[in-house]
Amino acid sequence: DGGITQSPKYLFRKEGQNVTLSCEQNLNHDAMYWYRQDPGQGLRLIYYSQIVNDFQKGDIAEGYSVSREKKESFPLTVTSAQKNPTAFYLCASTIQGPGKNYGYTFGSGTRLTVV
């Protein structure tokens, strides 16, 4: 079955450490997204990518980095510059194009905690 796989489900980061969250999709979707979810704030866009080797900053990109070397993969690195990284992270993908209103397919998320 096609879908989006996020790993790990739970991740613990020490102060000053970089960590990478994995996101893989086998849906042949063009666009991929990373969102951060905090209580009472909904989902906020971190980074997105419409094609391989190209990505754009979202609303809260500071302290994060991404890569898109393959269509199927869009990993997110939470760097030590991110001062408050404890949150739930969601990866999503969708088909792009005029009139294509399919909404997003989401992964099951990664819970990141700073220890």
Place this chain on the structure above:
Amino acid sequence: AQTVTQSQPEMSVQEAETVTLSCTYDTSESDYYLFWYKQPPSRQMILVIRQEAYKQQNATENRFSVNFQKAAKSFSLKISDSQLGDAAMYFCAYRSGNTGTASKLTFGTGTRLQVTL
């Protein structure tokens, strides 16, 4: 920039009753799409229903329907015959119809729905 507002942080409904969740949005665009997503305790985001702004007819999906008022920029979700499995966080989301916007979704802050016996 577009904004989405959900003014009800929490709602409660009795099993088998009907409940309406509110959502308003702000945009200067005429072509856009609106969505309701459900996030149960598992935290998996599930698409409930979608609406194209150019369609006057309100979308329905089984027990879920929307009241789309384009002029008022309102997009409420009605859940009929509520079931215990409907208990979840519900998010309203907006997507521009402009293909240059990379299909980005803007989310509201969510409404937590409780279903009681």
